[in-house]
Amino acid sequence: MSMRSFISLVCCLAVASVACGQEFKSGIEWPEPKVITPGEKPSDPPSDAIVLIGTDGMSAWNGGEKWKFEDGVATAAKGGINTKQKFGDIQLHMEWAAPDEVKGSGQGRGNSGVFLMGHYEVQILDSYDNTTYFDGQAGAVYKQSPPMVNAMKKPGEWNTYDIVFTKPIRNEKGDVVAPARITVIHNGVLVQNSYPIRGSTNWHKPPAYDRHKDAESISLQFHGNPVRFRNMWVREIEPIEPTFVPEDTKMVRYRADWSTEKITAAPPKESEATAEEAPAKEEPNKKEEPKAKDAKPKKEEVKEEAKPQAKTEEPKQEAKKEEKPE
Incomplete structure (x- = not known):
């Protein structure tokens, strides 16, 4: 492939990617930032100083x-x-x-x-x-x-x-x-x-x-x-505040004084991660539940000791089968 053909291909792919893409819009409305005049030198105070x-x-x-x-x-x-x-x-x-x-x-x-x-x-x-x-x-x-x-x-x-x-x-x-x-x-x-x-x-x-x-x-x-x-x-310092924030926005707002809840849970992702970890910690208890069910046949075996041996062998075999997966 010649260099000219290669460059043309790259340009076409770039145009195609732009055409297929979709601009992200947060839906948040912001006031226009205030205009100030900076100092001529870094040591000079700006107009709002x-x-x-x-x-x-x-x-x-x-x-x-x-x-x-x-x-x-x-x-x-x-x-x-x-x-x-x-x-x-x-x-x-x-x-x-x-x-x-x-x-x-x-x-x-x-x-x-x-x-x-x-x-x-x-x-x-x-x-x-x-x-x-x-x-x-x-x-x-x-x-x-x-x-x-x-x-x-x-x-x-x-x-x-x-x-x-x-x-x-x-x-x-x-x-x-x-x-x-x-x-x-x-x-x-x-x-x-x-x-x-x-x-x-x-x-x-x-x-x-x-x-x-x-x-x-x-x-x-x-x-x-x-x-x-x-x-x-x-x-x-006066942070610029939004004039409108849609309820369904996924934008995360980190300023601690915007919300008392956000302060205690900041950053929000940590609280979400903690919530996800909680079920994972309970999984071992759920797996142990069958062990409690397995114990029931053992109690039945005690009651059925007086019964013929043929009948008591079946629960024992079932118990053994259930023990293998463990």
Whole structure:
């Protein structure tokens, strides 16, 4: 077959497959996604972002007046600060730099932290050629999950954090039924991949979920080191919701807060698999039922002991026949 003939055949088959195929339509109706204007550079806030540290000072922060602010750069001093506005699910961008002059070691070198909802800390630390415990270095979910890699820049150079955070989901009793999750990109490198947070990140006790509201402040820690911050902005995450979902749809909806039942059974396929396994576990009991029936002839044999031997041999033979398949 010539190359031209081969190509023609392939094209014909492709056209035929398209003609025979049928487009899948979910039947779900969605609103049109909102149009926003992205920043010219990755560090620039998009049009729907809330600027926390920009060119206009520290007015977005409680306690912001305690920090030094100059030319769009805030330097940690005299205590921690927290945002006046409260947030739940967010996308957060921030840039930070450890001091130029290296002082101290371990946790005493370029230490700060960003707290989501005031409870869940992503560690900020000068981890460039600085030995410390791994779940306490830059990019770690403090005391819970070390970064997958150390992407730290040299002291004095600017680092970037891009963070996606979703709050924990609670039921009507206030119990956590879906953990908070966090994704952290440090200097363009993924270091936390949708990590399920185990609870509040404490220094002195194991993680556990504390009671808090669905929206809380973002906090920046002062740990005695003059860590610098700039270009910090946040976007509130609002998942797009369908306007109509047909009752017979087979589309699986994974958002935990759509339905309490979906939370406890998530993902749904697991509950279906469990239901299918249940009959399989009962099968051995069903197979043992004939054994119970087999026992009846034995009782009859006891009653018929006084009868002639010829009559008693027949049940015995039947019992033997029934025992063979077992």
